[in-house]
Amino acid sequence: MAKIIVVTSGKGGVGKTTTSASFASGLALKGHKTAVIDFDVGLRNLDLIMGCERRVVYDLINVVNGEATLNQALIKDKHCDNLFVLPASQTRDKDALSKEGIEKVLDELDEMGFDYIVCDSPAGIEKGALLALYFADEAIIVTNPEVSSVRDSDRILGILSSKSRRAENGDKPVKEHLLITRYAPARVDKGEMLSVDDVKEILRVPLIGVIPESQAVLQASNAGSPAIHLNGTDVSEAYKDVVSRFVGDDKPMRFLDAPKVGLLKRLFGG
Amino acid sequence: MSQTAHAFDIKSASLDLLALLLKTADPAELQTALDARFGNTTETASEAFLLDLDGLPNAMELPLAELLPLFSRYGIRVVGLRHSSRSLAALASQHGLAFSQASTPPRGTLAETAAPEAPVVAAPVAAAPAQAPVSVPAQTLIIDRPVRAGQQIYARGGDLVVLAMISAGAEVIADGNIHIYAPLRGRALAGARGNLAARIFTQSMEAELVSIAGVYRTIEQRLPESILGKPTQIYLDSERLVMTALGE
Numbered sequence A: 001m002a003k004i005i006v007v008t009s010g011k012g013g014v015g016k017t018t019t020s021a022s023f024a025s026g027l028a029l030k031g032h033k034t035a036v037i038d039f040d041v042g043l044r045n046l047d048l049i050m051g052c053e054r055r056v057v058y059d060l061i062n063v064v065n066g067e068a069t070l071n072q073a074l075i076k077d078k079h080c081d082n083l084f085v086l087p088a089s090q091t092r093d094k095d096a097l098s099k100e101g102i103e104k105v106l107d108e109l110d111e112m113g114f115d116y117i118v119c120d121s122p123a124g125i126e127k128g129a130l131l132a133l134y135f136a137d138e139a140i141i142v143t144n145p146e147v148s149s150v151r152d153s154d155r156i157l158g159i160l161s162s163k164s165r166r167a168e169n170g171d172k173p174v175k176e177h178l179l180i181t182r183y184a185p186a187r188v189d190k191g192e193m194l195s196v197d198d199v200k201e202i203l204r205v206p207l208i209g210v211i212p213e214s215q216a217v218l219q220a221s222n223a224g225s226p227a228i229h230l231n232g233t234d235v236s237e238a239y240k241d242v243v244s245r246f247v248g249d250d251k252p253m254r255f256l257d258a259p260k261v262g263l264l265k266r267l268f269g270g
Numbered sequence B: 001m002s003q004t005a006h007a008f009d010i011k012s013a014s015l016d017l018l019a020l021l022l023k024t025a026d027p028a029e030l031q032t033a034l035d036a037r038f039g040n041t042t043e044t045a046s047e048a049f050l051l052d053l054d055g056l057p058n059a060m061e062l063p064l065a066e067l068l069p070l071f072s073r074y075g076i077r078v079v080g081l082r083h084s085s086r087s088l089a090a091l092a093s094q095h096g097l098a099f100s101q102a103s104t105p106p107r108g109t110l111a112e113t114a115a116p117e118a119p120v121v122a123a124p125v126a127a128a129p130a131q132a133p134v135s136v137p138a139q140t141l142i143i144d145r146p147v148r149a150g151q152q153i154y155a156r157g158g159d160l161v162v163l164a165m166i167s168a169g170a171e172v173i174a175d176g177n178i179h180i181y182a183p184l185r186g187r188a189l190a191g192a193r194g195n196l197a198a199r200i201f202t203q204s205m206e207a208e209l210v211s212i213a214g215v216y217r218t219i220e221q222r223l224p225e226s227i228l229g230k231p232t233q234i235y236l237d238s239e240r241l242v243m244t245a246l247g248e
Helices: A016-029 A060-064 A099-111 A127-134 A147-163 A165-169 A185-189 A196-203 A215-223 A234-246 A263-268 B027-038 B064-073 B086-094
Strands: A003-008 A034-038 A083-086 A116-120 A138-143 A175-183 A207-212 B018-021 B047-052 B076-083 B098-101 B141-143 B152-155 B160-162 B171-174 B178-184 B187-190 B200-205 B209-212 B215-218 B232-237 B240-245
Touching: A003 A016, A003 A127, A016 A034, A016 A083, A016 A116, A016 A138, A016 A175, A016 A215, A016 A234, A060 A099, A099 A116, A099 A127, A116 A127, A127 A147, A138 A147, A138 A196, A147 A165, A147 A175, A147 A196, A175 A196, A196 A207, A207 A234, A215 A234, B018 B076, B027 B064, B064 B076, B076 B086, B086 B098, B141 B152, B152 B160, B160 B171, B171 B178, B178 B187, B187 B200, B209 B232, B209 B240, B215 B240
Parallel strands: A003 A116, A003 A138, A034 A083, A034 A116, A138 A175, A175 A207, B018 B047, B047 B076, B076 B098, B141 B160, B152 B171, B160 B178, B171 B187, B178 B200, B187 B209
Antiparallel strands: B200 B232, B209 B215, B232 B240
């Protein structure tokens, strides 16, 4: 059975699409056949982050409506052989999605032998977001260390535990993972940002990783290449750790402390 | 939650009814009075009524067969009878009505107290022997998962026990007491239907708002160190909300 993972947050701009792209790429790099689906119909971004925007011919809505087959719509990633992108439609709105249509697509992906299906949720708690999380087996809750993002994540966790298919059928609840992104230890030290422990205490969900705030993410987006491929950067390392923890490896948390600034650097600036 | 197919569930429900206190059993006299009160028009929307017969000297001889159609012409749909004597139960069941035994024989104080006091079975079953509604002991609602922002839990008619945290932005309500064996960070409203003796207990007091029987307090200022983040109880002491540390 393919495992369905939703990447969600409630709040926009916290790094869902960045995370979906890097997480799906990380699973594929580990040799798992992976599909990543953009649920943000009308505001599609995942194809840009994955750098495949010029290869989009058919999209999720076309497949749901039977205007194209899944094979026609899936775009093979340029970095990994076993990663496929299913883009959202740019021209339609979210009403074009239906529970039955999505279920059909997910079942078909399962039959095609995919190990993991990553669903990139749109922001908000409207139809697109609800459908993205409805079929999930596991959820990655992307949260920035600031109060409104944490509040929205809490809201999404409530929806996961009451409105997902697993909740409606009374099955085992959706497995929740907390991912803190855009973490700046130096600002935490100055009291300008919630700490990892603060966020964990408020949400009480197991932590799967902390992604440090980094310029590399913006560079990666502009270059159309998921941040996980920027070898040597802390963001790439942090995402690789997240994927390893997800598949069951025990990795200590990294990038939680501000880098020590030497005396000379402090005196003369970086 | 369960997929097991059930044809129905039995749940407790209460219904607010209007009571019609009869002071005469004479249909002609009633019709004149009804005309004067409601006019000559036929009401389309019908309202559920409880017929209170305690004001009649000989309620047993009430010509119900004649009166029920008369009432319904004025939009009064009688769903039950109320009387201090059980002997009227037979009359009620003859006409497919529920019967409610008035708790105290209020003879003499009938004047204007039209407020419904006893809940009445909503769908009377003609064949079943009519019975006064039995008061079911209130159920305690137990919640063992976190109550997250935007979620609301209401324990109708009883106590609420929550074994996980109440997030900021979440709301828990009970007609009875509220026990929270985790941090309370959202809102908690006990005694929602006016029970002044209801209390709130929490293992870690961090609430945004607490209320007992409608007396509420928003917590904007930092709580005193004696209760902030500590096991706390909240109760009402003559219109004043009191929050004190537990175990002292």
